[in-house]
Amino acid sequence: MPSLEVQIGSLRLKNPVMAAAGTFGFGQEYREFFDISALGAICAKTVTLRARTGNPPPRLWETPCGLLNSIGLENPGIETFLKEELPKMRKLGTVIVASIWGEEPGDYGALAAAVDKADVEAIELNVSCPNVPGKGFVGAQAGFTADVVRSARAATTKPLWVKLAPEGEVLAAALAAQEAGAQALCIANTFRAMAIDISTGRPVFANVLAGLSGPAIKPLALRWVYELFPRVEVPLIASGGITTWQDAVEFIMAGARAVQVGTGNFVDPLCTLTMVEGLKKFLEERNLECWEVIRGCAHRR
Amino acid sequence: MPSLEVQIGSLRLKNPVMAAAGTFGFGQEYREFFDISALGAICAKTVTLRARTGNPPPRLWETPCGLLNSIGLENPGIETFLKEELPKMRKLGTVIVASIWGEEPGDYGALAAAVDKADVEAIELNVSCPNVPGKGFVGAQAGFTADVVRSARAATTKPLWVKLAPEGEVLAAALAAQEAGAQALCIANTFRAMAIDISTGRPVFANVLAGLSGPAIKPLALRWVYELFPRVEVPLIASGGITTWQDAVEFIMAGARAVQVGTGNFVDPLCTLTMVEGLKKFLEERNLECWEVIRGCAHRR
Amino acid sequence: MPELKVVRAPVAENREVAPGVFLLRLEGRFVAEPGQFFMLRAWERDPLLARPMSVFDLSPQALAFLYAVRGRGTALLANLRLGDQVKLWGPLGQGWKRVPGRIALVGGGMGLAPLLWTAKQFGSPLDVYLGFRHRPWMVEVFRSLADHVHVRSEVGAPGCTQGLVTEAFSPRGYAACYACGPKPLLLELHRMCQEAEVPLYVSLEERMACGVGACLGCTVWTRSGPKRVCSDGPVFPAAEVFFDALP
Amino acid sequence: MPELKVVRAPVAENREVAPGVFLLRLEGRFVAEPGQFFMLRAWERDPLLARPMSVFDLSPQALAFLYAVRGRGTALLANLRLGDQVKLWGPLGQGWKRVPGRIALVGGGMGLAPLLWTAKQFGSPLDVYLGFRHRPWMVEVFRSLADHVHVRSEVGAPGCTQGLVTEAFSPRGYAACYACGPKPLLLELHRMCQEAEVPLYVSLEERMACGVGACLGCTVWTRSGPKRVCSDGPVFPAAEVFFDALP
Ligand SMILES: Cc1cc2nc3c(=O)[nH]c(=O)nc-3n(C[C@H](O)[C@H](O)[C@H](O)COP(=O)(O)OP(=O)(O)OC[C@H]3O[C@@H](n4cnc5c(N)ncnc54)[C@H](O)[C@@H]3O)c2cc1C
Ligand SMILES: Cc1cc2nc3c(=O)[nH]c(=O)nc-3n(C[C@H](O)[C@H](O)[C@H](O)COP(=O)(O)OP(=O)(O)OC[C@H]3O[C@@H](n4cnc5c(N)ncnc54)[C@H](O)[C@@H]3O)c2cc1C
Ligand SMILES: Cc1cc2nc3c(=O)[nH]c(=O)nc-3n(C[C@H](O)[C@H](O)[C@H](O)COP(=O)(O)O)c2cc1C
Ligand SMILES: Cc1cc2nc3c(=O)[nH]c(=O)nc-3n(C[C@H](O)[C@H](O)[C@H](O)COP(=O)(O)O)c2cc1C
Ligand code: FES
Numbered sequence A, B: 001m002p003s004l005e006v007q008i009g010s011l012r013l014k015n016p017v018m019a020a021a022g023t024f025g026f027g028q029e030y031r032e033f034f035d036i037s038a039l040g041a042i043c044a045k046t047v048t049l050r051a052r053t054g055n056p057p058p059r060l061w062e063t064p065c066g067l068l069n070s071i072g073l074e075n076p077g078i079e080t081f082l083k084e085e086l087p088k089m090r091k092l093g094t095v096i097v098a099s100i101w102g103e104e105p106g107d108y109g110a111l112a113a114a115v116d117k118a119d120v121e122a123i124e125l126n127v128s129c130p131n132v133p134g135k136g137f138v139g140a141q142a143g144f145t146a147d148v149v150r151s152a153r154a155a156t157t158k159p160l161w162v163k164l165a166p167e168g169e170v171l172a173a174a175l176a177a178q179e180a181g182a183q184a185l186c187i188a189n190t191f192r193a194m195a196i197d198i199s200t201g202r203p204v205f206a207n208v209l210a211g212l213s214g215p216a217i218k219p220l221a222l223r224w225v226y227e228l229f230p231r232v233e234v235p236l237i238a239s240g241g242i243t244t245w246q247d248a249v250e251f252i253m254a255g256a257r258a259v260q261v262g263t264g265n266f267v268d269p270l271c272t273l274t275m276v277e278g279l280k281k282f283l284e285e286r287n288l289e290c291w292e293v294i295r296g297c298a299h300r301r
Numbered sequence C, D: 001m002p003e004l005k006v007v008r009a010p011v012a013e014n015r016e017v018a019p020g021v022f023l024l025r026l027e028g029r030f031v032a033e034p035g036q037f038f039m040l041r042a043w044e045r046d047p048l049l050a051r052p053m054s055v056f057d058l059s060p061q062a063l064a065f066l067y068a069v070r071g072r073g074t075a076l077l078a079n080l081r082l083g084d085q086v087k088l089w090g091p092l093g094q095g096w097k098r099v100p101g102r103i104a105l106v107g108g109g110m111g112l113a114p115l116l117w118t119a120k121q122f123g124s125p126l127d128v129y130l131g132f133r134h135r136p137w138m139v140e141v142f143r144s145l146a147d148h149v150h151v152r153s154e155v156g157a158p159g160c161t162q163g164l165v166t167e168a169f170s171p172r173g174y175a176a177c178y179a180c181g182p183k184p185l186l187l188e189l190h191r192m193c194q195e196a197e198v199p200l201y202v203s204l205e206e207r208m209a210c211g212v213g214a215c216l217g218c219t220v221w222t223r224s225g226p227k228r229v230c231s232d233g234p235v236f237p238a239a240e241v242f243f244d245a246l247p
């Protein structure tokens, strides 16, 4: 019997498959389809200090093998999350990761302090949402990322993960996050992209730019995981176009410790479950006891 | 009768549809399928000072709605191009754009000097090939781009276009190219990306990174055209995932003067021809006399 | 306990019932309340997303959808042939709830799709109003279910009164009205029902990714804040969602 | 003058002739020389690329391919039914040229695909050698075309000699040999033919994008530099492409 377990910093997951933030709500919707305890972890929708109504519709646009979204972090705010959603999430039987976003580094500290007392296993610092207007989002920024992590680090003893954007100072931001105390890096959030509705001649989204996700971006995300793996110490969590167990294996071979599934959940509500089963079979058929042997194997000469 | 014509600097094209460099050879292969004079222009395969054998196989890998390539600028060298290929290209009845690449800015000057005496309408400076190993390709670089354009500018009076990478200092490189005398900017070359063959656990390509093209990247390329349009003076030529006339309209609405079709030629050898016909119908049905009305219309408030 | 299944069901029928409108019948045992929908896909990786489709009809052996060919997804659906497999999950969303008394179902064009199963489940006293641009279709199946079926054609058609469905319709005397169709129709119905002080329930459409309430992609603004069409709707009280549309 | 057409042809037959191996017949008037191939697609945007397939057989009314289901593209081909449309362009590439005298065609597994049309066009004097891992298939159609048909099964099969096709084959006495199949088979044949000083022509496979020589994606290294499998090949003199493979 191979072990699917993975270690992310101080945290042990039963397998490397997680639901990605913002694509799995607070876990209740997919509970209707399958027993969520089969997953390694779920990342909750990103929450902010105060409730946000998010961006005006339309918020979605389909592209070739991809999805543009401009949700804009609609969420009920940290307080409601902790009081109303988290207790229900806890019953799902798997590791719960809170995801937080703020305008200023200090917001992350305040949010982390609030989560610190709550029953979650880790906190993902989302410094990479492309859909929050007017905040001057310009991709990964080392200085800002360091400030955010330091602020959160001072406010909690829980494991901190940092979710980076796939453009800008990616490597510098990764190193800065690690230096400031991140236990893991999630690579990456959606890519900034856009669409124009040719029937109106206008950008589809009020914000113009939106985030591109789905299979289309897989080769781009894989590149970043591969490039960062030899350069950072902390575990990498891959995100970007991962929809099959083969995709997951590809990212693990590039160096990822675990994977997050976002858009895949929309393509098939059982996507993550099927992935866990596929990975188990993969290890069995290859006669591998654990992930160590193949993690990062694409780097070996 | 609407006019499909577009003006790129000093050059007038009969329509905005071009074949992209490296995907249309030297025009002879597709001549077997249709009368190439239907196209606005064709960009020849990028040539270098000396012949190059390119990268070892495999050079291609299919991804979701995308294609990774690692050709590595296989080409017969500038001399053979001018002597053997160009005369045949001239018979195709459309504008011919030479594409050149060098290791040093000076190489571009030498290449441009050679092309200067030849019968081509413009020269595209390829400073964005992701597949040339060991040359430290790191995305768009303003300084290098400026040096390249200056070197070429000094060697020829022909229109110079600059083809940029879609990462790195994109805006700065665009401005630098314009400042140094580029008559048009092509946005963009392929995106650096990769794949791992999970049956071997090794990167698919000897160079590890390769260039991602095809419909998958369309929303990403569109974003760059949209972002650059209000910031530069010279015409923009769009490249990236354009395979239908609707795609072409989307890029024109974002601000492109013309479009280049690469991977689309592989999907359907008649892709460009069908696109020209579709664009003609579009103008007719919308009762538009020319492109002016809709070019960049997505920017209007 | 997981209650929703993702299933593959074979096509039992896929027939063009009007120009560009198809009836798709899938074999299998399904349940659904009036106004609920399913997410459907009959392709691999592209188009990426499943398509939301209202339950048109239901029997112990099969589930039927009525759909218009609009873009790539519905064009692919139209290509399906007997025995082909469709992947689907549902029933999803909050459908309509029957109000006691005489009710009216109003459908504009494809908006009639969710009304048949609703008429079947709600039963008399019930009137149906259907509006079409050109020639009416799928009208006959409503005749045995409704006390009155009023049909209008905007441009006129043989044997059919010319006009807008809103000209045939008056909310007065109904305990409640249920409508689906183009936004302008819904807004006009809302105006009429507000005036007559008759409750109106409308079924909305938004682009969807998950279809189950997880992605927050299908949000509409309502009197009580943002709501998800897929899971808080698709049926909403008109007064909740058109609060800002009135003069 | 444009000479190549991109056409849509309806499926006249798509039948599993051996486990995982299908015969696809497309209606239409086509031409092709032995060893040439077509680019095929029967899907929209994903998979992105067309698939190269050798001409298996040709008649005035139809063009046939023989293919193994390997990945997504060939799985989609296997789903095609009568009347479905396949988009294709060709014939492409440089096929085999007949050398006067007695010749041998050697195919390993799916490597037999380009040999039938070749045998038909080349005619006697001609022998055929076919090797299979398990049970042989598609052998009968060669019997009337060749003077001798030698069949081997690696693991053995009822009525078929066990062994490798290279054990049944000797190049001596042939004016030329023509082979298609897995690389190790081709290399072994190359060794044998070099020794016997008999020319060997091999048909190669590489991943292709354009299929017509424009993208330089299908390059193989040859004695005279890089060559495109799609347009300089797929058939090459073995000595040209395996120059570096010999001790
Ligand atoms: C709850 C609900 C029930 C529906 N029931 C029916 C029905 O019974 N019959 C019917 O004909 N149509 C129905 N629709 C509309 C139907 O979903 C769209 O026509 C269909 O998704 C179009 O897909 P396409 O690929 O053909 O079009 P495309 O334009 O190519 O689709 C691109 C994307 O936009 C989405 N989209 C496009 N139009 C709509 C739309 N009007 N509403 C929602 N998403 C859209 C698609 O789902 C897809 O994600 C319903 C929509 C919703 C939200
Ligand atoms: C000139 C030529 C003639 C061929 N003739 C035949 C034939 O008659 N019968 C037959 O069964 N097969 C033939 N092949 C191989 C056939 O093209 C591949 O098996 C097929 O492309 C696999 O597609 P897939 O989507 O099923 O596999 P996938 O692995 O999903 O394909 C992914 C990509 O790799 C390419 N690819 C995968 N395997 C091969 C391969 N062996 N050769 C070239 N490209 C490959 C595909 O074309 C596609 O671009 C031929 C190949 C070439 C180059
Ligand atoms: C609809 C949608 C909403 C998202 N919301 C969030 C979010 O709230 N916080 C976050 O960190 N990432 C969010 N993401 C990004 C995903 O978590 C994921 O990183 C990204 O979509 C790439 O992975 P994928 O290709 O598997 O979807 C969202 C993505 C989508 C598509
Ligand atoms: C096989 C292949 C070869 C290419 N070779 C070149 C080249 O020699 N020079 C160049 O400037 N761009 C080259 N490109 C990039 C294309 O010209 C084009 O910019 C890119 O593929 C994006 O457009 P597309 O999505 O339409 O293919 C090549 C692309 C492909 C796929
Ligand atoms: S479609 Fe995802 S929340 Fe409604």
Ligand code: FES
Pocket: D207, D208, D209, D210, D211, D212, D213, D214, D215, D216, D217, D218, D219, D228, D229, D230, D231
């Ligand atoms: S496949 Fe493009 S050159 Fe051969």
